[in-house]
Amino acid sequence: MAHFTSRRNRMAYWFLAPTVLGMAFVHVLPIVQGIWLSFLAARKSNLQLYLDAPLPDNGLFGNYKDVLFNSSSALHAGMADAVRNTFWYALLVTLGTSVFGLMGALLLHRAFRGRSLARTLLLFPWVVPTYVVGLLWGFMWQQDTGIVNIVLHDWLHLISYRPVWLLGPNTLWAIIIPTIWRFWPYSMLLLLAGLQNIPHEVYEAADLDGATVWQKFRRITMPLLSPVWSVLLLNGLIFNVYSFNIVIMMFGNGAGFPGRYGDLLMTAIFRNSFQMWDFGHGAAMSVLLMLGMIALVVVWYRIFRNDLTNE
Amino acid sequence: MSLNYLARRRLLGRFLTIATFALVVLNLLPILWMVYCSFKDNNEILLGQVGLGHRKAQVQMIRETSEGILAGSRDGGLGLFQLRDGKLETLRAVNHGWFSASFATWDRELWALSADKGLMELSPEWKVTRRWDMGDLKAAYRRQFPNHPWNTVWVNDVYASYLVAKPDAVFGVLRMDRGPGVVELAKPNGAPKFLNIASGLPFSVDELQDVPGTPRILMVGPNGLIVWDAKAHAEVAHWEWGVALPWDRPNVVRSLDADEILFGHSGFADIFSISQGKIVRTQELAKGEGREIQSAAVDGQTAWFGGVGGLWKMHAVRDSGSDSGETALSSSRARFDAVALAKVGDQVVAGGPDGELVAFSAGNLDSLAAGRLSQGRIYVHWRNYIDLWRNLPFGTYLFNSLVVCTLVMAISMVLASLAGYALARFRFWGKDVFGISILATQMIPGIMFLVPLYVLFTKVSQATGIRIVGTYWGLVALYSAFYVPFTIWILRGFFAVIPKELEEAALVDGCGPLRAFWSVILPAAMPGIVATGIYVFLTAWDELMFAWVLTNESTYTIPVGIRLFAGNYQNRYDLMMAAATIATLPVMVLFFMMQKQIVSGLTAGAVKG
Numbered sequence A: 001m002a003h004f005t006s007r008r009n010r011m012a013y014w015f016l017a018p019t020v021l022g023m024a025f026v027h028v029l030p031i032v033q034g035i036w037l038s039f040l041a042a043r044k045s046n047l048q049l050y051l052d053a054p055l056p057d058n059g060l061f062g063n064y065k066d067v068l069f070n071s072s073s074a075l076h077a078g079m080a081d082a083v084r085n086t087f088w089y090a091l092l093v094t095l096g097t098s099v100f101g102l103m104g105a106l107l108l109h110r111a112f113r114g115r116s117l118a119r120t121l122l123l124f125p126w127v128v129p130t131y132v133v134g135l136l137w138g139f140m141w142q143q144d145t146g147i148v149n150i151v152l153h154d155w156l157h158l159i160s161y162r163p164v165w166l167l168g169p170n171t172l173w174a175i176i177i178p179t180i181w182r183f184w185p186y187s188m189l190l191l192l193a194g195l196q197n198i199p200h201e202v203y204e205a206a207d208l209d210g211a212t213v214w215q216k217f218r219r220i221t222m223p224l225l226s227p228v229w230s231v232l233l234l235n236g237l238i239f240n241v242y243s244f245n246i247v248i249m250m251f252g253n254g255a256g257f258p259g260r261y262g263d264l265l266m267t268a269i270f271r272n273s274f275q276m277w278d279f280g281h282g283a284a285m286s287v288l289l290m291l292g293m294i295a296l297v298v299v300w301y302r303i304f305r306n307d308l309t310n311e
Numbered sequence B: 001m002s003l004n005y006l007a008r009r010r011l012l013g014r015f016l017t018i019a020t021f022a023l024v025v026l027n028l029l030p031i032l033w034m035v036y037c038s039f040k041d042n043n044e045i046l047l048g049q050v051g052l053g054h055r056k057a058q059v060q061m062i063r064e065t066s067e068g069i070l071a072g073s074r075d076g077g078l079g080l081f082q083l084r085d086g087k088l089e090t091l092r093a094v095n096h097g098w099f100s101a102s103f104a105t106w107d108r109e110l111w112a113l114s115a116d117k118g119l120m121e122l123s124p125e126w127k128v129t130r131r132w133d134m135g136d137l138k139a140a141y142r143r144q145f146p147n148h149p150w151n152t153v154w155v156n157d158v159y160a161s162y163l164v165a166k167p168d169a170v171f172g173v174l175r176m177d178r179g180p181g182v183v184e185l186a187k188p189n190g191a192p193k194f195l196n197i198a199s200g201l202p203f204s205v206d207e208l209q210d211v212p213g214t215p216r217i218l219m220v221g222p223n224g225l226i227v228w229d230a231k232a233h234a235e236v237a238h239w240e241w242g243v244a245l246p247w248d249r250p251n252v253v254r255s256l257d258a259d260e261i262l263f264g265h266s267g268f269a270d271i272f273s274i275s276q277g278k279i280v281r282t283q284e285l286a287k288g289e290g291r292e293i294q295s296a297a298v299d300g301q302t303a304w305f306g307g308v309g310g311l312w313k314m315h316a317v318r319d320s321g322s323d324s325g326e327t328a329l330s331s332s333r334a335r336f337d338a339v340a341l342a343k344v345g346d347q348v349v350a351g352g353p354d355g356e357l358v359a360f361s362a363g364n365l366d367s368l369a370a371g372r373l374s375q376g377r378i379y380v381h382w383r384n385y386i387d388l389w390r391n392l393p394f395g396t397y398l399f400n401s402l403v404v405c406t407l408v409m410a411i412s413m414v415l416a417s418l419a420g421y422a423l424a425r426f427r428f429w430g431k432d433v434f435g436i437s438i439l440a441t442q443m444i445p446g447i448m449f450l451v452p453l454y455v456l457f458t459k460v461s462q463a464t465g466i467r468i469v470g471t472y473w474g475l476v477a478l479y480s481a482f483y484v485p486f487t488i489w490i491l492r493g494f495f496a497v498i499p500k501e502l503e504e505a506a507l508v509d510g511c512g513p514l515r516a517f518w519s520v521i522l523p524a525a526m527p528g529i530v531a532t533g534i535y536v537f538l539t540a541w542d543e544l545m546f547a548w549v550l551t552n553e554s555t556y557t558i559p560v561g562i563r564l565f566a567g568n569y570q571n572r573y574d575l576m577m578a579a580a581t582i583a584t585l586p587v588m589v590l591f592f593m594m595q596k597q598i599v600s601g602l603t604a605g606a607v608k609g
Helices: A006-037 A062-068 A074-108 A115-127 A130-140 A147-155 A170-197 A200-208 A213-224 A226-241 A245-250 A265-274 A279-310 B002-038 B042-046 B134-144 B383-391 B394-425 B431-443 B446-464 B472-496 B500-508 B513-541 B545-550 B558-568 B573-593 B595-607
Strands: B059-064 B069-073 B077-084 B087-095 B102-106 B109-114 B118-122 B128-132 B163-165 B169-173 B182-186 B191-195 B207-210 B216-220 B224-229 B234-240 B252-257 B260-264 B269-273 B280-285 B293-299 B302-307 B310-315 B329-331 B340-344 B347-351 B356-361 B367-372
Touching: A006 A279, A006 B394, A006 B431, A006 B446, A006 B472, A062 A074, A062 A279, A074 A115, A074 A170, A074 A226, A074 A265, A074 A279, A074 B002, A115 A170, A115 B002, A115 B573, A115 B595, A130 A170, A130 A245, A130 B002, A130 B558, A130 B573, A170 A213, A170 A226, A170 A245, A170 B002, A170 B595, A200 A213, A213 A226, A226 A279, A245 A265, A245 B558, A265 A279, A265 B446, A279 B431, A279 B446, B002 B573, B042 B573, B059 B102, B059 B340, B059 B347, B059 B356, B069 B102, B069 B340, B069 B347, B069 B356, B077 B356, B077 B367, B087 B356, B102 B169, B109 B163, B109 B169, B118 B134, B134 B191, B163 B207, B169 B207, B207 B252, B216 B252, B252 B293, B260 B293, B302 B340, B383 B394, B383 B573, B394 B431, B394 B472, B394 B513, B394 B558, B394 B573, B431 B472, B446 B472, B446 B545, B472 B513, B472 B545, B500 B513, B513 B573, B513 B595, B545 B558, B558 B573, B573 B595
Parallel strands: B087 B367, B102 B163, B293 B340
Antiparallel strands: B059 B069, B069 B077, B077 B087, B102 B109, B109 B118, B118 B128, B163 B169, B169 B182, B182 B191, B207 B216, B216 B224, B224 B234, B252 B260, B260 B269, B269 B280, B293 B302, B302 B310, B310 B329, B340 B347, B347 B356, B356 B367
């Protein structure tokens, strides 16, 4: 076996150099500036000063105090709403995509005529751009002209009135359902691949022992899928907490406020930064979000460490 | 027992297959709805007419001709009827399926104007013999007024709603937000010409009424009334509502004879005399029942009015001495919304909003007979796409998106292949740090970069004069650098599973490491690279937030274009859905073609971690 010489290994740096350079400019430099900015009272009027912008009136951690503790500040209330919505949104979307994904994967994990066609067609929503999903479902949720109310109220008579979907507490469902629709095929795809990786022999052995369908599912399928679950959970976490396009396009056609019950962290931060032009508070919110995210990923890593190292 | 088990299994299998395809259909419904609505008429969408049923179109014209009663509807339906044995018998019927059509007759000529087909002359068999489409009319408009806007959103905003045929010319209204007005088509040479404020009309006009037997036309607009002489090509007189005329714009304006005009309001009507350039109210007809007058027919001393819920008749007592409120009023018992009305012989024929026709006796308004114009087809058309293309530089957006996404895909694949290979095969100091840091970048919210990058870019531009915001390369560089980390992570997996022996054999044969990478490793990893590249393309196609802040008019990508468009045309769901369909189509086609690679690549990348 030929040995890799150290000279050859040194080539790795050349291979990595363009990427490292790019990341230094696009990731490292901005993030340092972003953290710096989060301590300043940076807004559009003093954009010229940028990193020399003055500190907030209430001290070095003023932006953080405003966002976290200042109950008289609109930012604080907005952030609380956004955190609550994002929590439920990420949780329910991850749950929904997992359940539907597993269901779809189990349905497809059988031999039947038209299987590959069914798989292709089931994957279609995943290709629809997310801004289109937001626009399309925003139209579908309309109270009078939307197809959802037409189906539920006019055709099926399931409800006796036409609910308002894009206002009030219903908003949360109005953003969760389209997101599940957009992302569940991806979960299905990964779970299907996971199912196909499970060797037949395991099931045959279980059959010999007289295991029921449920027992096989509970004791074999689910545990053996856990590497896939770990990937899905991480993806779900990152995608959903950072979800932006669907929500921003659904309300006011890309310019509106999703309301107290539909505002997510990303839309809240974006609005603060680029519509209210309050960069300092926006950066503080971003830093807090990033810290929360890192904490979640650490938890995720501790739970799934075994699955990852087994690979 | 065993057979029973097999049969049960087969039944279950069939049930599951059906369930799978039911799920497929359910899952596709939103996409199908998007595509379906992109072909639909926006008014139908707004009215909630979602089905495939016939479009309802109101009656626009009723005329007495030598052959019978001629009626036309807004969707280009034409019918010839005869009153016989208490029925309106259809002699001939056709439906052209036009949009917002109106008709006019002169002698034996029949003319039509529609928002989608333009101005047409029809033969006695109701075939189109001559046509000036919207392109011709627009060209004529451009020739006449090189510097004036022809509002390009013409469909749905154009109410090609009134048409009057005179001996030498046809006059029609092309109503838009701004721009065109009355189009005059001289019959001998077929040249269209526009009459509007720019060509000397005192105010804008959106309704035309014929003054039969004279060369005159009444032009009605939101601000006033113009009496126009078609032969002299000149205005006879004009008055403004509320100035010379004491009220707001009436619902209906009809000419009684050369010098008298009838105005129908809500619940009452007036007759004005316009002799010697003055307009004088000569008559007020009885207070009706407060009903909205929508149509009127006049015959000598009597006027019939139609409106929501019925038909009523008033006698004008033409005695200027008496302040006569005593006009007889009688109304029909039939519940019927008369939107068009004509006196035909001893009957008054009324047309309704759904294309129905009812003949009433002119005397006591008994309803005598009913008929119906043939209904339009399902209105499915390409018009929304054409309209979208005319309104927006959608081709530019599409081009920008394609350029940006392709470049991003190419650049990030090159960088990530190199780095991914290094990460998979080389041992070097800092490897773990690098691996963790590329994963860590995925934990950072994109918006965190956006503010500093935006400021950084503007600062750099101010300092060096190099523009970054609003250029292709700014966006391409940014996206590439952004997508490289996760691309590296996916590609690392593909490089790791390539047998080391392949590469070693190449090295033994005397290849340099670069050569080995290029001619051995890359081809072996190609399926994975292709799949990842497509994934990068799809991701870049989906990016809205950075593009929103970092592009300008010339570099808007599709998501930004759609967002701007959707913000400007809040209620044009038909156009929005057309835009959404166009944005989806390229990636859908790409996915469909490369499906196998994408599926295998993604699952391999994800399942193997």
